[in-house]
Amino acid sequence: MQYDVTVSNEGDIDAKLDKITVPESTNPAIGFEVTGIEEGSLLEAKQTAILTVTVKYNDVTEQPTDLTADLEVTLDYSQAPEGYVPPVTGPSIGGQPVEIVDSGDGLYEDTYESGRYVYKGANPNNYIEFDNGEVWRIIAKEADGTYKLLKNELLP
Incomplete structure (x- = not known):
């Protein structure tokens, strides 16, 4: 199962993503993976970005009695410095x-x-x-x- 979350910068100043916080799942049978936006990325003023949350089920766990798990993702943005260029990931x-x-x-x-x-x-x-x-x-x-x-x- 996958969810796309739209992140909007409705301000007039570019923003830099300083940190993504994804806590451990509250249910050992259910895991979460967050992709699409990376730490250090730039979100320009009046623009949007997509954060994708993928729900993964642990296939080595027996069927739990609790079939739910909560997830709260925290995105810490700050004002991007003038001329900020996001770091290149990979080679x-x-x-x-x-x-x-x-x-x-x-x-x-x-x-x-x-x-x-x-x-x-x-x-x-x-x-x-x-x-x-x-x-x-x-x-x-x-x-x-x-x-x-x-x-x-x-x-x-």
């Missing part, structure tokens, strides 16, 4: 979300070092063009957040 290059692949050309998660990503393939679409017209390729994003670049002219 990113320069703050932009990127797709991780496991075959073909593209960005791969390093199998040896957590948080490191490497471009592989004949045409992995990993180019950066600077204002002076120079084209460089991103070779890797290191676990410490730094990047390895190689000038495109140097590639065979």
Whole structure:
């Protein structure tokens, strides 16, 4: 069972979601999962967002005598600072979300070092063009957040 809850910012100032509080279920046979809005997300003035609450039944529990459970989700918002940009969840290059692949050309998660990503393939679409017209390729994003670049002219 799934419920969509509309969250509205009816004010004139953008809001940042600081914390989502989802308490444990009051019934061990019934669980809840909350998705759709994440901590750190931005809710712009006069806009809405959808919070999805999914009810999950525990299949290892015997049928309880109590068939109900209560849920109260608390969303703590604050005024978003001027120019606030929500954090990117998942892998990113320069703050932009990127797709991780496991075959073909593209960005791969390093199998040896957590948080490191490497471009592989004949045409992995990993180019950066600077204002002076120079084209460089991103070779890797290191676990410490730094990047390895190689000038495109140097590639065979």
